Amino acid sequence: MKPKFGVYFHIPYCIQRCTYCDFATYEKSQIMPPESYTNLVLKEIQQRKNFYSPQNLDTIYFGGGTPSLVDPQNILLMVSELEKYGFIKGPDTEMTLEINPATLTPDKMKSYIDIGFNRFSVGAQTFSNAQLKKVRREHTAEQTLETLTFLQSYGVNYSFDLLFALPGQTIEDLKLDLDQVIHYSPSHVSPYCLTVPDENPLAKGRPTDETQVEMFDLITQTLTANGYHQYEISNFAKPGFESLHNSLYWQDQEWWGLGLSSHSYSKQTPWGVRYWNVKSIKDYEKQIMQNETLQSPLQLPAAQFENLEKHQALTDFCHTSLRMATGLNLQHLTTKFDRETAQLVLPICDKLVKRKWLEPIPTGYRLTQGGIVLSNQVFLELTFMDKLS
Numbered sequence: 287m288k289p290k291f292g293v294y295f296h297i298p299y300c301i302q303r304c305t306y307c308d309f310a311t312y313e314k315s316q317i318m319p320p321e322s323y324t325n326l327v328l329k330e331i332q333q334r335k336n337f338y339s340p341q342n343l344d345t346i347y348f349g350g351g352t353p354s355l356v357d358p359q360n361i362l363l364m365v366s367e368l369e370k371y372g373f374i375k376g377p378d379t380e381m382t383l384e385i386n387p388a389t390l391t392p393d394k395m396k397s398y399i400d401i402g403f404n405r406f407s408v409g410a411q412t413f414s415n416a417q418l419k420k421v422r423r424e425h426t427a428e429q430t431l432e433t434l435t436f437l438q439s440y441g442v443n444y445s446f447d448l449l450f451a452l453p454g455q456t457i458e459d460l461k462l463d464l465d466q467v468i469h470y471s472p473s474h475v476s477p478y479c480l481t482v483p484d485e486n487p488l489a490k491g492r493p494t495d496e497t498q499v500e501m502f503d504l505i506t507q508t509l510t511a512n513g514y515h516q517y518e519i520s521n522f523a524k525p526g527f528e529s530l531h532n533s534l535y536w537q538d539q540e541w542w543g544l545g546l547s548s549h550s551y552s553k554q555t556p557w558g559v560r561y562w563n564v565k566s567i568k569d570y571e572k573q574i575m576q577n578e579t580l581q582s583p584l585q586l587p588a589a590q591f592e593n594l595e596k597h598q599a600l601t602d603f604c605h606t607s608l609r610m611a612t613g614l615n616l617q618h619l620t621t622k623f624d625r626e627t628a629q630l631v632l633p634i635c636d637k638l639v640k641r642k643w644l645e646p647i648p649t650g651y652r653l654t655q656g657g658i659v660l661s662n663q664v665f666l667e668l669t670f671m672d673k674l675s
Contacts, residue, residue: 294349294542333578335371341372615650
C-alpha cells in the first residue's frame with residue numbers, strides 16, 4: 287500500500303456545548319478570538335514542521351467544535367502555512383470541513399470552495415426537535431433540512447452524522463430519522479451510539495442494550511438496502527465516497543494533528559509514536575508561546591507522547607484493521623512485523639472464527655455482522671500485553 291499522509295486541524299469553537307460532548311471545545315464567547323487561536327496554530331506548524339518530511343497531502347480535515355463558525359480567512363491562513371513548509375494540497379487532496387446546520391452562508395460557501403474544500407461533514411444528529419433540545423443542540427430540525435437543501439444546491443459531497451440511542455428514543459423515532467437520511471441521500475453516513483457516563487443526565491431513559499443493538503441493525507439494514515457500504519464499523523458510504531482521512535487512522539498511516547487537544551501519529555520511531563496536545567486552552571497557549579522549535583515528538587513533555595513498543599503496535603494494527611470491512615490483511619501484518627509475530631495472531635483469529643465473530647477472507651480475516659456488535663470483545667482477545675522480541 288502506498289503511504290498516505292493527512293493533516294487534522296482542531297477548531298474548538300461552538301455556539302453552545304452539547305450535554306454529551308467530551309471534546310476540547312468552548313462556547314465561542316468563552317475563549318480567545320479565533321484570530322488569536324489561528325496565530326497559535328500557525329506557530330505550532332512552524333515549531334513542529336520537522337516532525338514529518340515535506341510532502342503532498344492526501345487529506346486535510348477541519349474538525350471541532352464547529353469550524354464553520356470561524357471566518358474562512360483564518361482557515362485559509364492555516365492551510366497556506368502548511369504549504370509554506372512543503373506540505374502541499376493538490377486537486378486530488380480530500381479536504382473536509384465539519385459544519386453545523388444554520389452556520390453556512392453563500393459567501394462562506396464560495397470561500398470554502400475557493401480554498402479547495404470538496405467534502406463537508408454535517409453534525410445534524412437527529413431530525414427530532416425534542417431530542418435536539420435534550421442534547422442542547424442549538425439548531426432545529428428545520429434548519430438541518432435547509433442546510434441539506436443548501437448543500438445539494440451546490441452539488442457538493444457531504445457526510446451526515448446520525449446520533450442514536452437517545453433518551454426516550456424508540457425504534458419508530460429512529461425510522462423517521464432514517465427516512466430523512468435516505469430522502470436526502472448523502473454520500474456518507476456516520477451513525478454514533480450515544481455514549482455518556484452513568485452520572486450524565488442523558489443516561490436516564492436511554493434504550494436498553496438489546497434495543498440499541500436492534501437500532502444498529504436497523505441502521506445497517508436500511509443503509510445497505512439503499513446502496514451504502516459499511517466500510518468501517520461506524521461508517522457507511524456510497525461506492526467511492528469513503529472518508530479518505532478517517533481511513534488513515536485505520537490503515538496504519540501517518541497523520542499530523544494541529545491545534546488544541548489534537549492527536550497525531552508518526553513513524554519516526556521503529557514502532558511509531560502517538561502524541562497529543564493538551565486539552566486546556568490556557569496550557570496550549572502557554573506551551574506554544576514558548577516558541578520552542580522541536581525536531582521530534584519525543585521532545586514533547588512525557589505526558590504528551592507514547593513511544594510504542596512492538597506489542598502495542600501489534601495490538602493497534604489488529605484493532606484498527608478489523609474496524610474496516612477489508613479486515614486484517616495477513617500479508618500487511620507480516621510485512622509490518624515479521625512471520626513469527628504473525629503466527630501469534632493466527633490461532634487467536636481461528637478461535638474467533640469458531641465463535642463466529644470473525645470470518646476468513648482471501649486476504650485474512652474480517653468481522654462478521656455478529657462480531658461487529660461484539661467488536662470490543664474481539665479487540666480484547668487481540669490485545670497483546672507482553673513485550674515481543
